[in-house]
Amino acid sequence: VDAIELLTGQHGQVTELVERFQGSDSDEERLQLATQVIAQLRAHATLEEEIFYPAAREAGDELEDDILEDLEEHHVVEVVLDELEGMDPGDERYAAKFLVASELVDHHVEEEEQELFPRVSRLLSDDRLRELGSAMQERHEQLQADAEDKTKEELYEVAQDLDIPGRSSMSKRQLADAVRRAG
Ligand SMILES: [Fe+2]
Numbered sequence: 325v326d327a328i329e330l331l332t333g334q335h336g337q338v339t340e341l342v343e344r345f346q347g348s349d350s351d352e353e354r355l356q357l358a359t360q361v362i363a364q365l366r367a368h369a370t371l372e373e374e375i376f377y378p379a380a381r382e383a384g385d386e387l388e389d390d391i392l393e394d395l396e397e398h399h400v401v402e403v404v405l406d407e408l409e410g411m412d413p414g415d416e417r418y419a420a421k422f423l424v425a426s427e428l429v430d431h432h433v434e435e436e437e438q439e440l441f442p443r444v445s446r447l448l449s450d451d452r453l454r455e456l457g458s459a460m461q462e463r464h465e466q467l468q469a470d471a472e473d474k475t476k477e478e479l480y481e482v483a484q485d486l487d488i489p490g491r492s493s494m495s496k497r498q499l500a501d502a503v504r505r506a507g
């Protein structure tokens with residue numbers, strides 16, 4: 325995979341989820357969509373910060389200022405995402421906060437796609453871009469596996485709601501199986 329195609333594809337996925345959020349008036353659905361957006365944005369930012377931006381900086385000093393600005397934009401988005409995560413989707417400020425976060429993301433994505441990515445693709449060879457794409461793909465899979473690991477607590481909460489007996493001594497896999505059977 326080409327690095328820029330991979331990142332652009334992820335931008336598109338987030339935009340689609342944001343549009344679905346805007347079209348929804350159910351708190352439950354909004355929470356679910358926001359949770360997906362937050363997870364996808366965090367993974368995406370990690371790939372850029374760990375792999376893509378450092379490679380772009382190495383490719384040319386003239387990208388340095390842009391990338392430093394991009395890092396600050398990631399930071400501001402992350403601050404808002406952290407706040408959202410701690411909020412109830414029924415809160416009157418929830419949707420507004422989500423939309424402000426998505427405006428920040430839109431602005432950032434536009435700068436990347438209009439300015440940074442074209443410059444990086446001029447500076448790096450196709451081989452190098454593919455190499456970075458593969459590295460990011462691999463890292464993405466790892467991040468997704470890590471994210472799944474964190475859900476034992478969530479599975480436990482579901483098991484509690486379903487009143488599954490013996491849940492407190494179950495492993496994550498046992499919890500997942502029990503929840504699946506009960507569901
Ligand atoms: Fe970015």
Ligand SMILES: [Fe+2]
Nearest residue numbers: 331372433436
């Ligand atoms: Fe990006």
